[in-house]
Amino acid sequence: MEIDERLRASGRRMTVQRRLVLEALQRARHHVTADDIATRIRARHPQIDPSTVYRNLEALEELGYVTHSHFDDRVTRWHRADAQRHGHLVCRSCGAEQELPIELLEPLARRLRDEHGFRADLAHSAIVGICKVCSNVSSVQ
Amino acid sequence: MEIDERLRASGRRMTVQRRLVLEALQRARHHVTADDIATRIRARHPQIDPSTVYRNLEALEELGYVTHSHFDDRVTRWHRADAQRHGHLVCRSCGAEQELPIELLEPLARRLRDEHGFRADLAHSAIVGICKVCSNVSSVQ
DNA sequence: GGGCTTATCGCAATAAGCCGCAATAGTGGT
DNA sequence: ACCACTATTGCGGCTTATTGCGATAAGCCC
Numbered sequence: 001m002e003i004d005e006r007l008r009a010s011g012r013r014m015t016v017q018r019r020l021v022l023e024a025l026q027r028a029r030h031h032v033t034a035d036d037i038a039t040r041i042r043a044r045h046p047q048i049d050p051s052t053v054y055r056n057l058e059a060l061e062e063l064g065y066v067t068h069s070h071f072d073d074r075v076t077r078w079h080r081a082d083a084q085r086h087g088h089l090v091c092r093s094c095g096a097e098q099e100l101p102i103e104l105l106e107p108l109a110r111r112l113r114d115e116h117g118f119r120a121d122l123a124h125s126a127i128v129g130i131c132k133v134c135s136n137v138s139s140v141q
Numbered sequence: 142m143e144i145d146e147r148l149r150a151s152g153r154r155m156t157v158q159r160r161l162v163l164e165a166l167q168r169a170r171h172h173v174t175a176d177d178i179a180t181r182i183r184a185r186h187p188q189i190d191p192s193t194v195y196r197n198l199e200a201l202e203e204l205g206y207v208t209h210s211h212f213d214d215r216v217t218r219w220h221r222a223d224a225q226r227h228g229h230l231v232c233r234s235c236g237a238e239q240e241l242p243i244e245l246l247e248p249l250a251r252r253l254r255d256e257h258g259f260r261a262d263l264a265h266s267a268i269v270g271i272c273k274v275c276s277n278v279s280s281v282q
Numbered sequence: 283g284g285g286c287t288t289a290t291c292g293c294a295a296t297a298a299g300c301c302g303c304a305a306t307a308g309t310g311g312t
Numbered sequence: 313a314c315c316a317c318t319a320t321t322g323c324g325g326c327t328t329a330t331t332g333c334g335a336t337a338a339g340c341c342c
Binding site for chain 4: 152153154156158159188189190192193196197200215
């Protein structure tokens, strides 16, 4: 299997736990927390410790299989890396999350690079604010 | 004193602890964590509890005197609000932080508002990436 | 298949932050 | 100056996200 080989090639090992983390991420449609994944796995395999999930996410990230980003709380969110790169909008009021085509962020990235020499990773942190729905609700009140 | 009055007008009180938090923030040149502030205050006033610092930061934020933002770790960073609103660049490699004129972020904010109905708070989360210095170092190696 | 190295695991501990509660202390009124 | 009212404090304990550490087991060599 392809992924096993890449793991071993990097001096890592394929374990039951690692496979379960990968599968859980593949099933998850949205950006999930390490705890989400741990909970899902532990439903069937209670002996697997949450810390193992954390460390496996890191390991898989180093190999480029998964990515993390930060929303408005202090919890890290994870998703598969093979889905296309995208930005994130998160509503501060209702918590709704929305993906954003990366091209929309390009002009800012370019200016930061040209004017500040800063190579920004604009997909890494979610942009927080108030979504359209919540905006309307509060203006109507 | 102006700030005392505004506190009282909102049904709050000016206390020694609150004043110390404000002063610590005024002296801090950068974006500091709640723990930084607690540690500094407790160096001279060990009886002041960290939880008091947390609560005062929240209270002062509600009154608009301080603001928090999120850098690349899971720790909240605080700074005075009366300094002009600004974005943040944080280097993933060396941790250097840099402030950013808010105007630079305006075009993106406008597009998000116009095209997505999303009122973004672009100053709230730091933009992470690789700063000019680290960029040069790694390309030279 | 058995032994050896060391990546990985599960458990216990830590770090950041929050909450309930009884005691304390600003404030406004007298 | 004193009182009553209640915001705020310090304390202890709790929660959530993550990390240190000794035990376990994956993968390589024979």
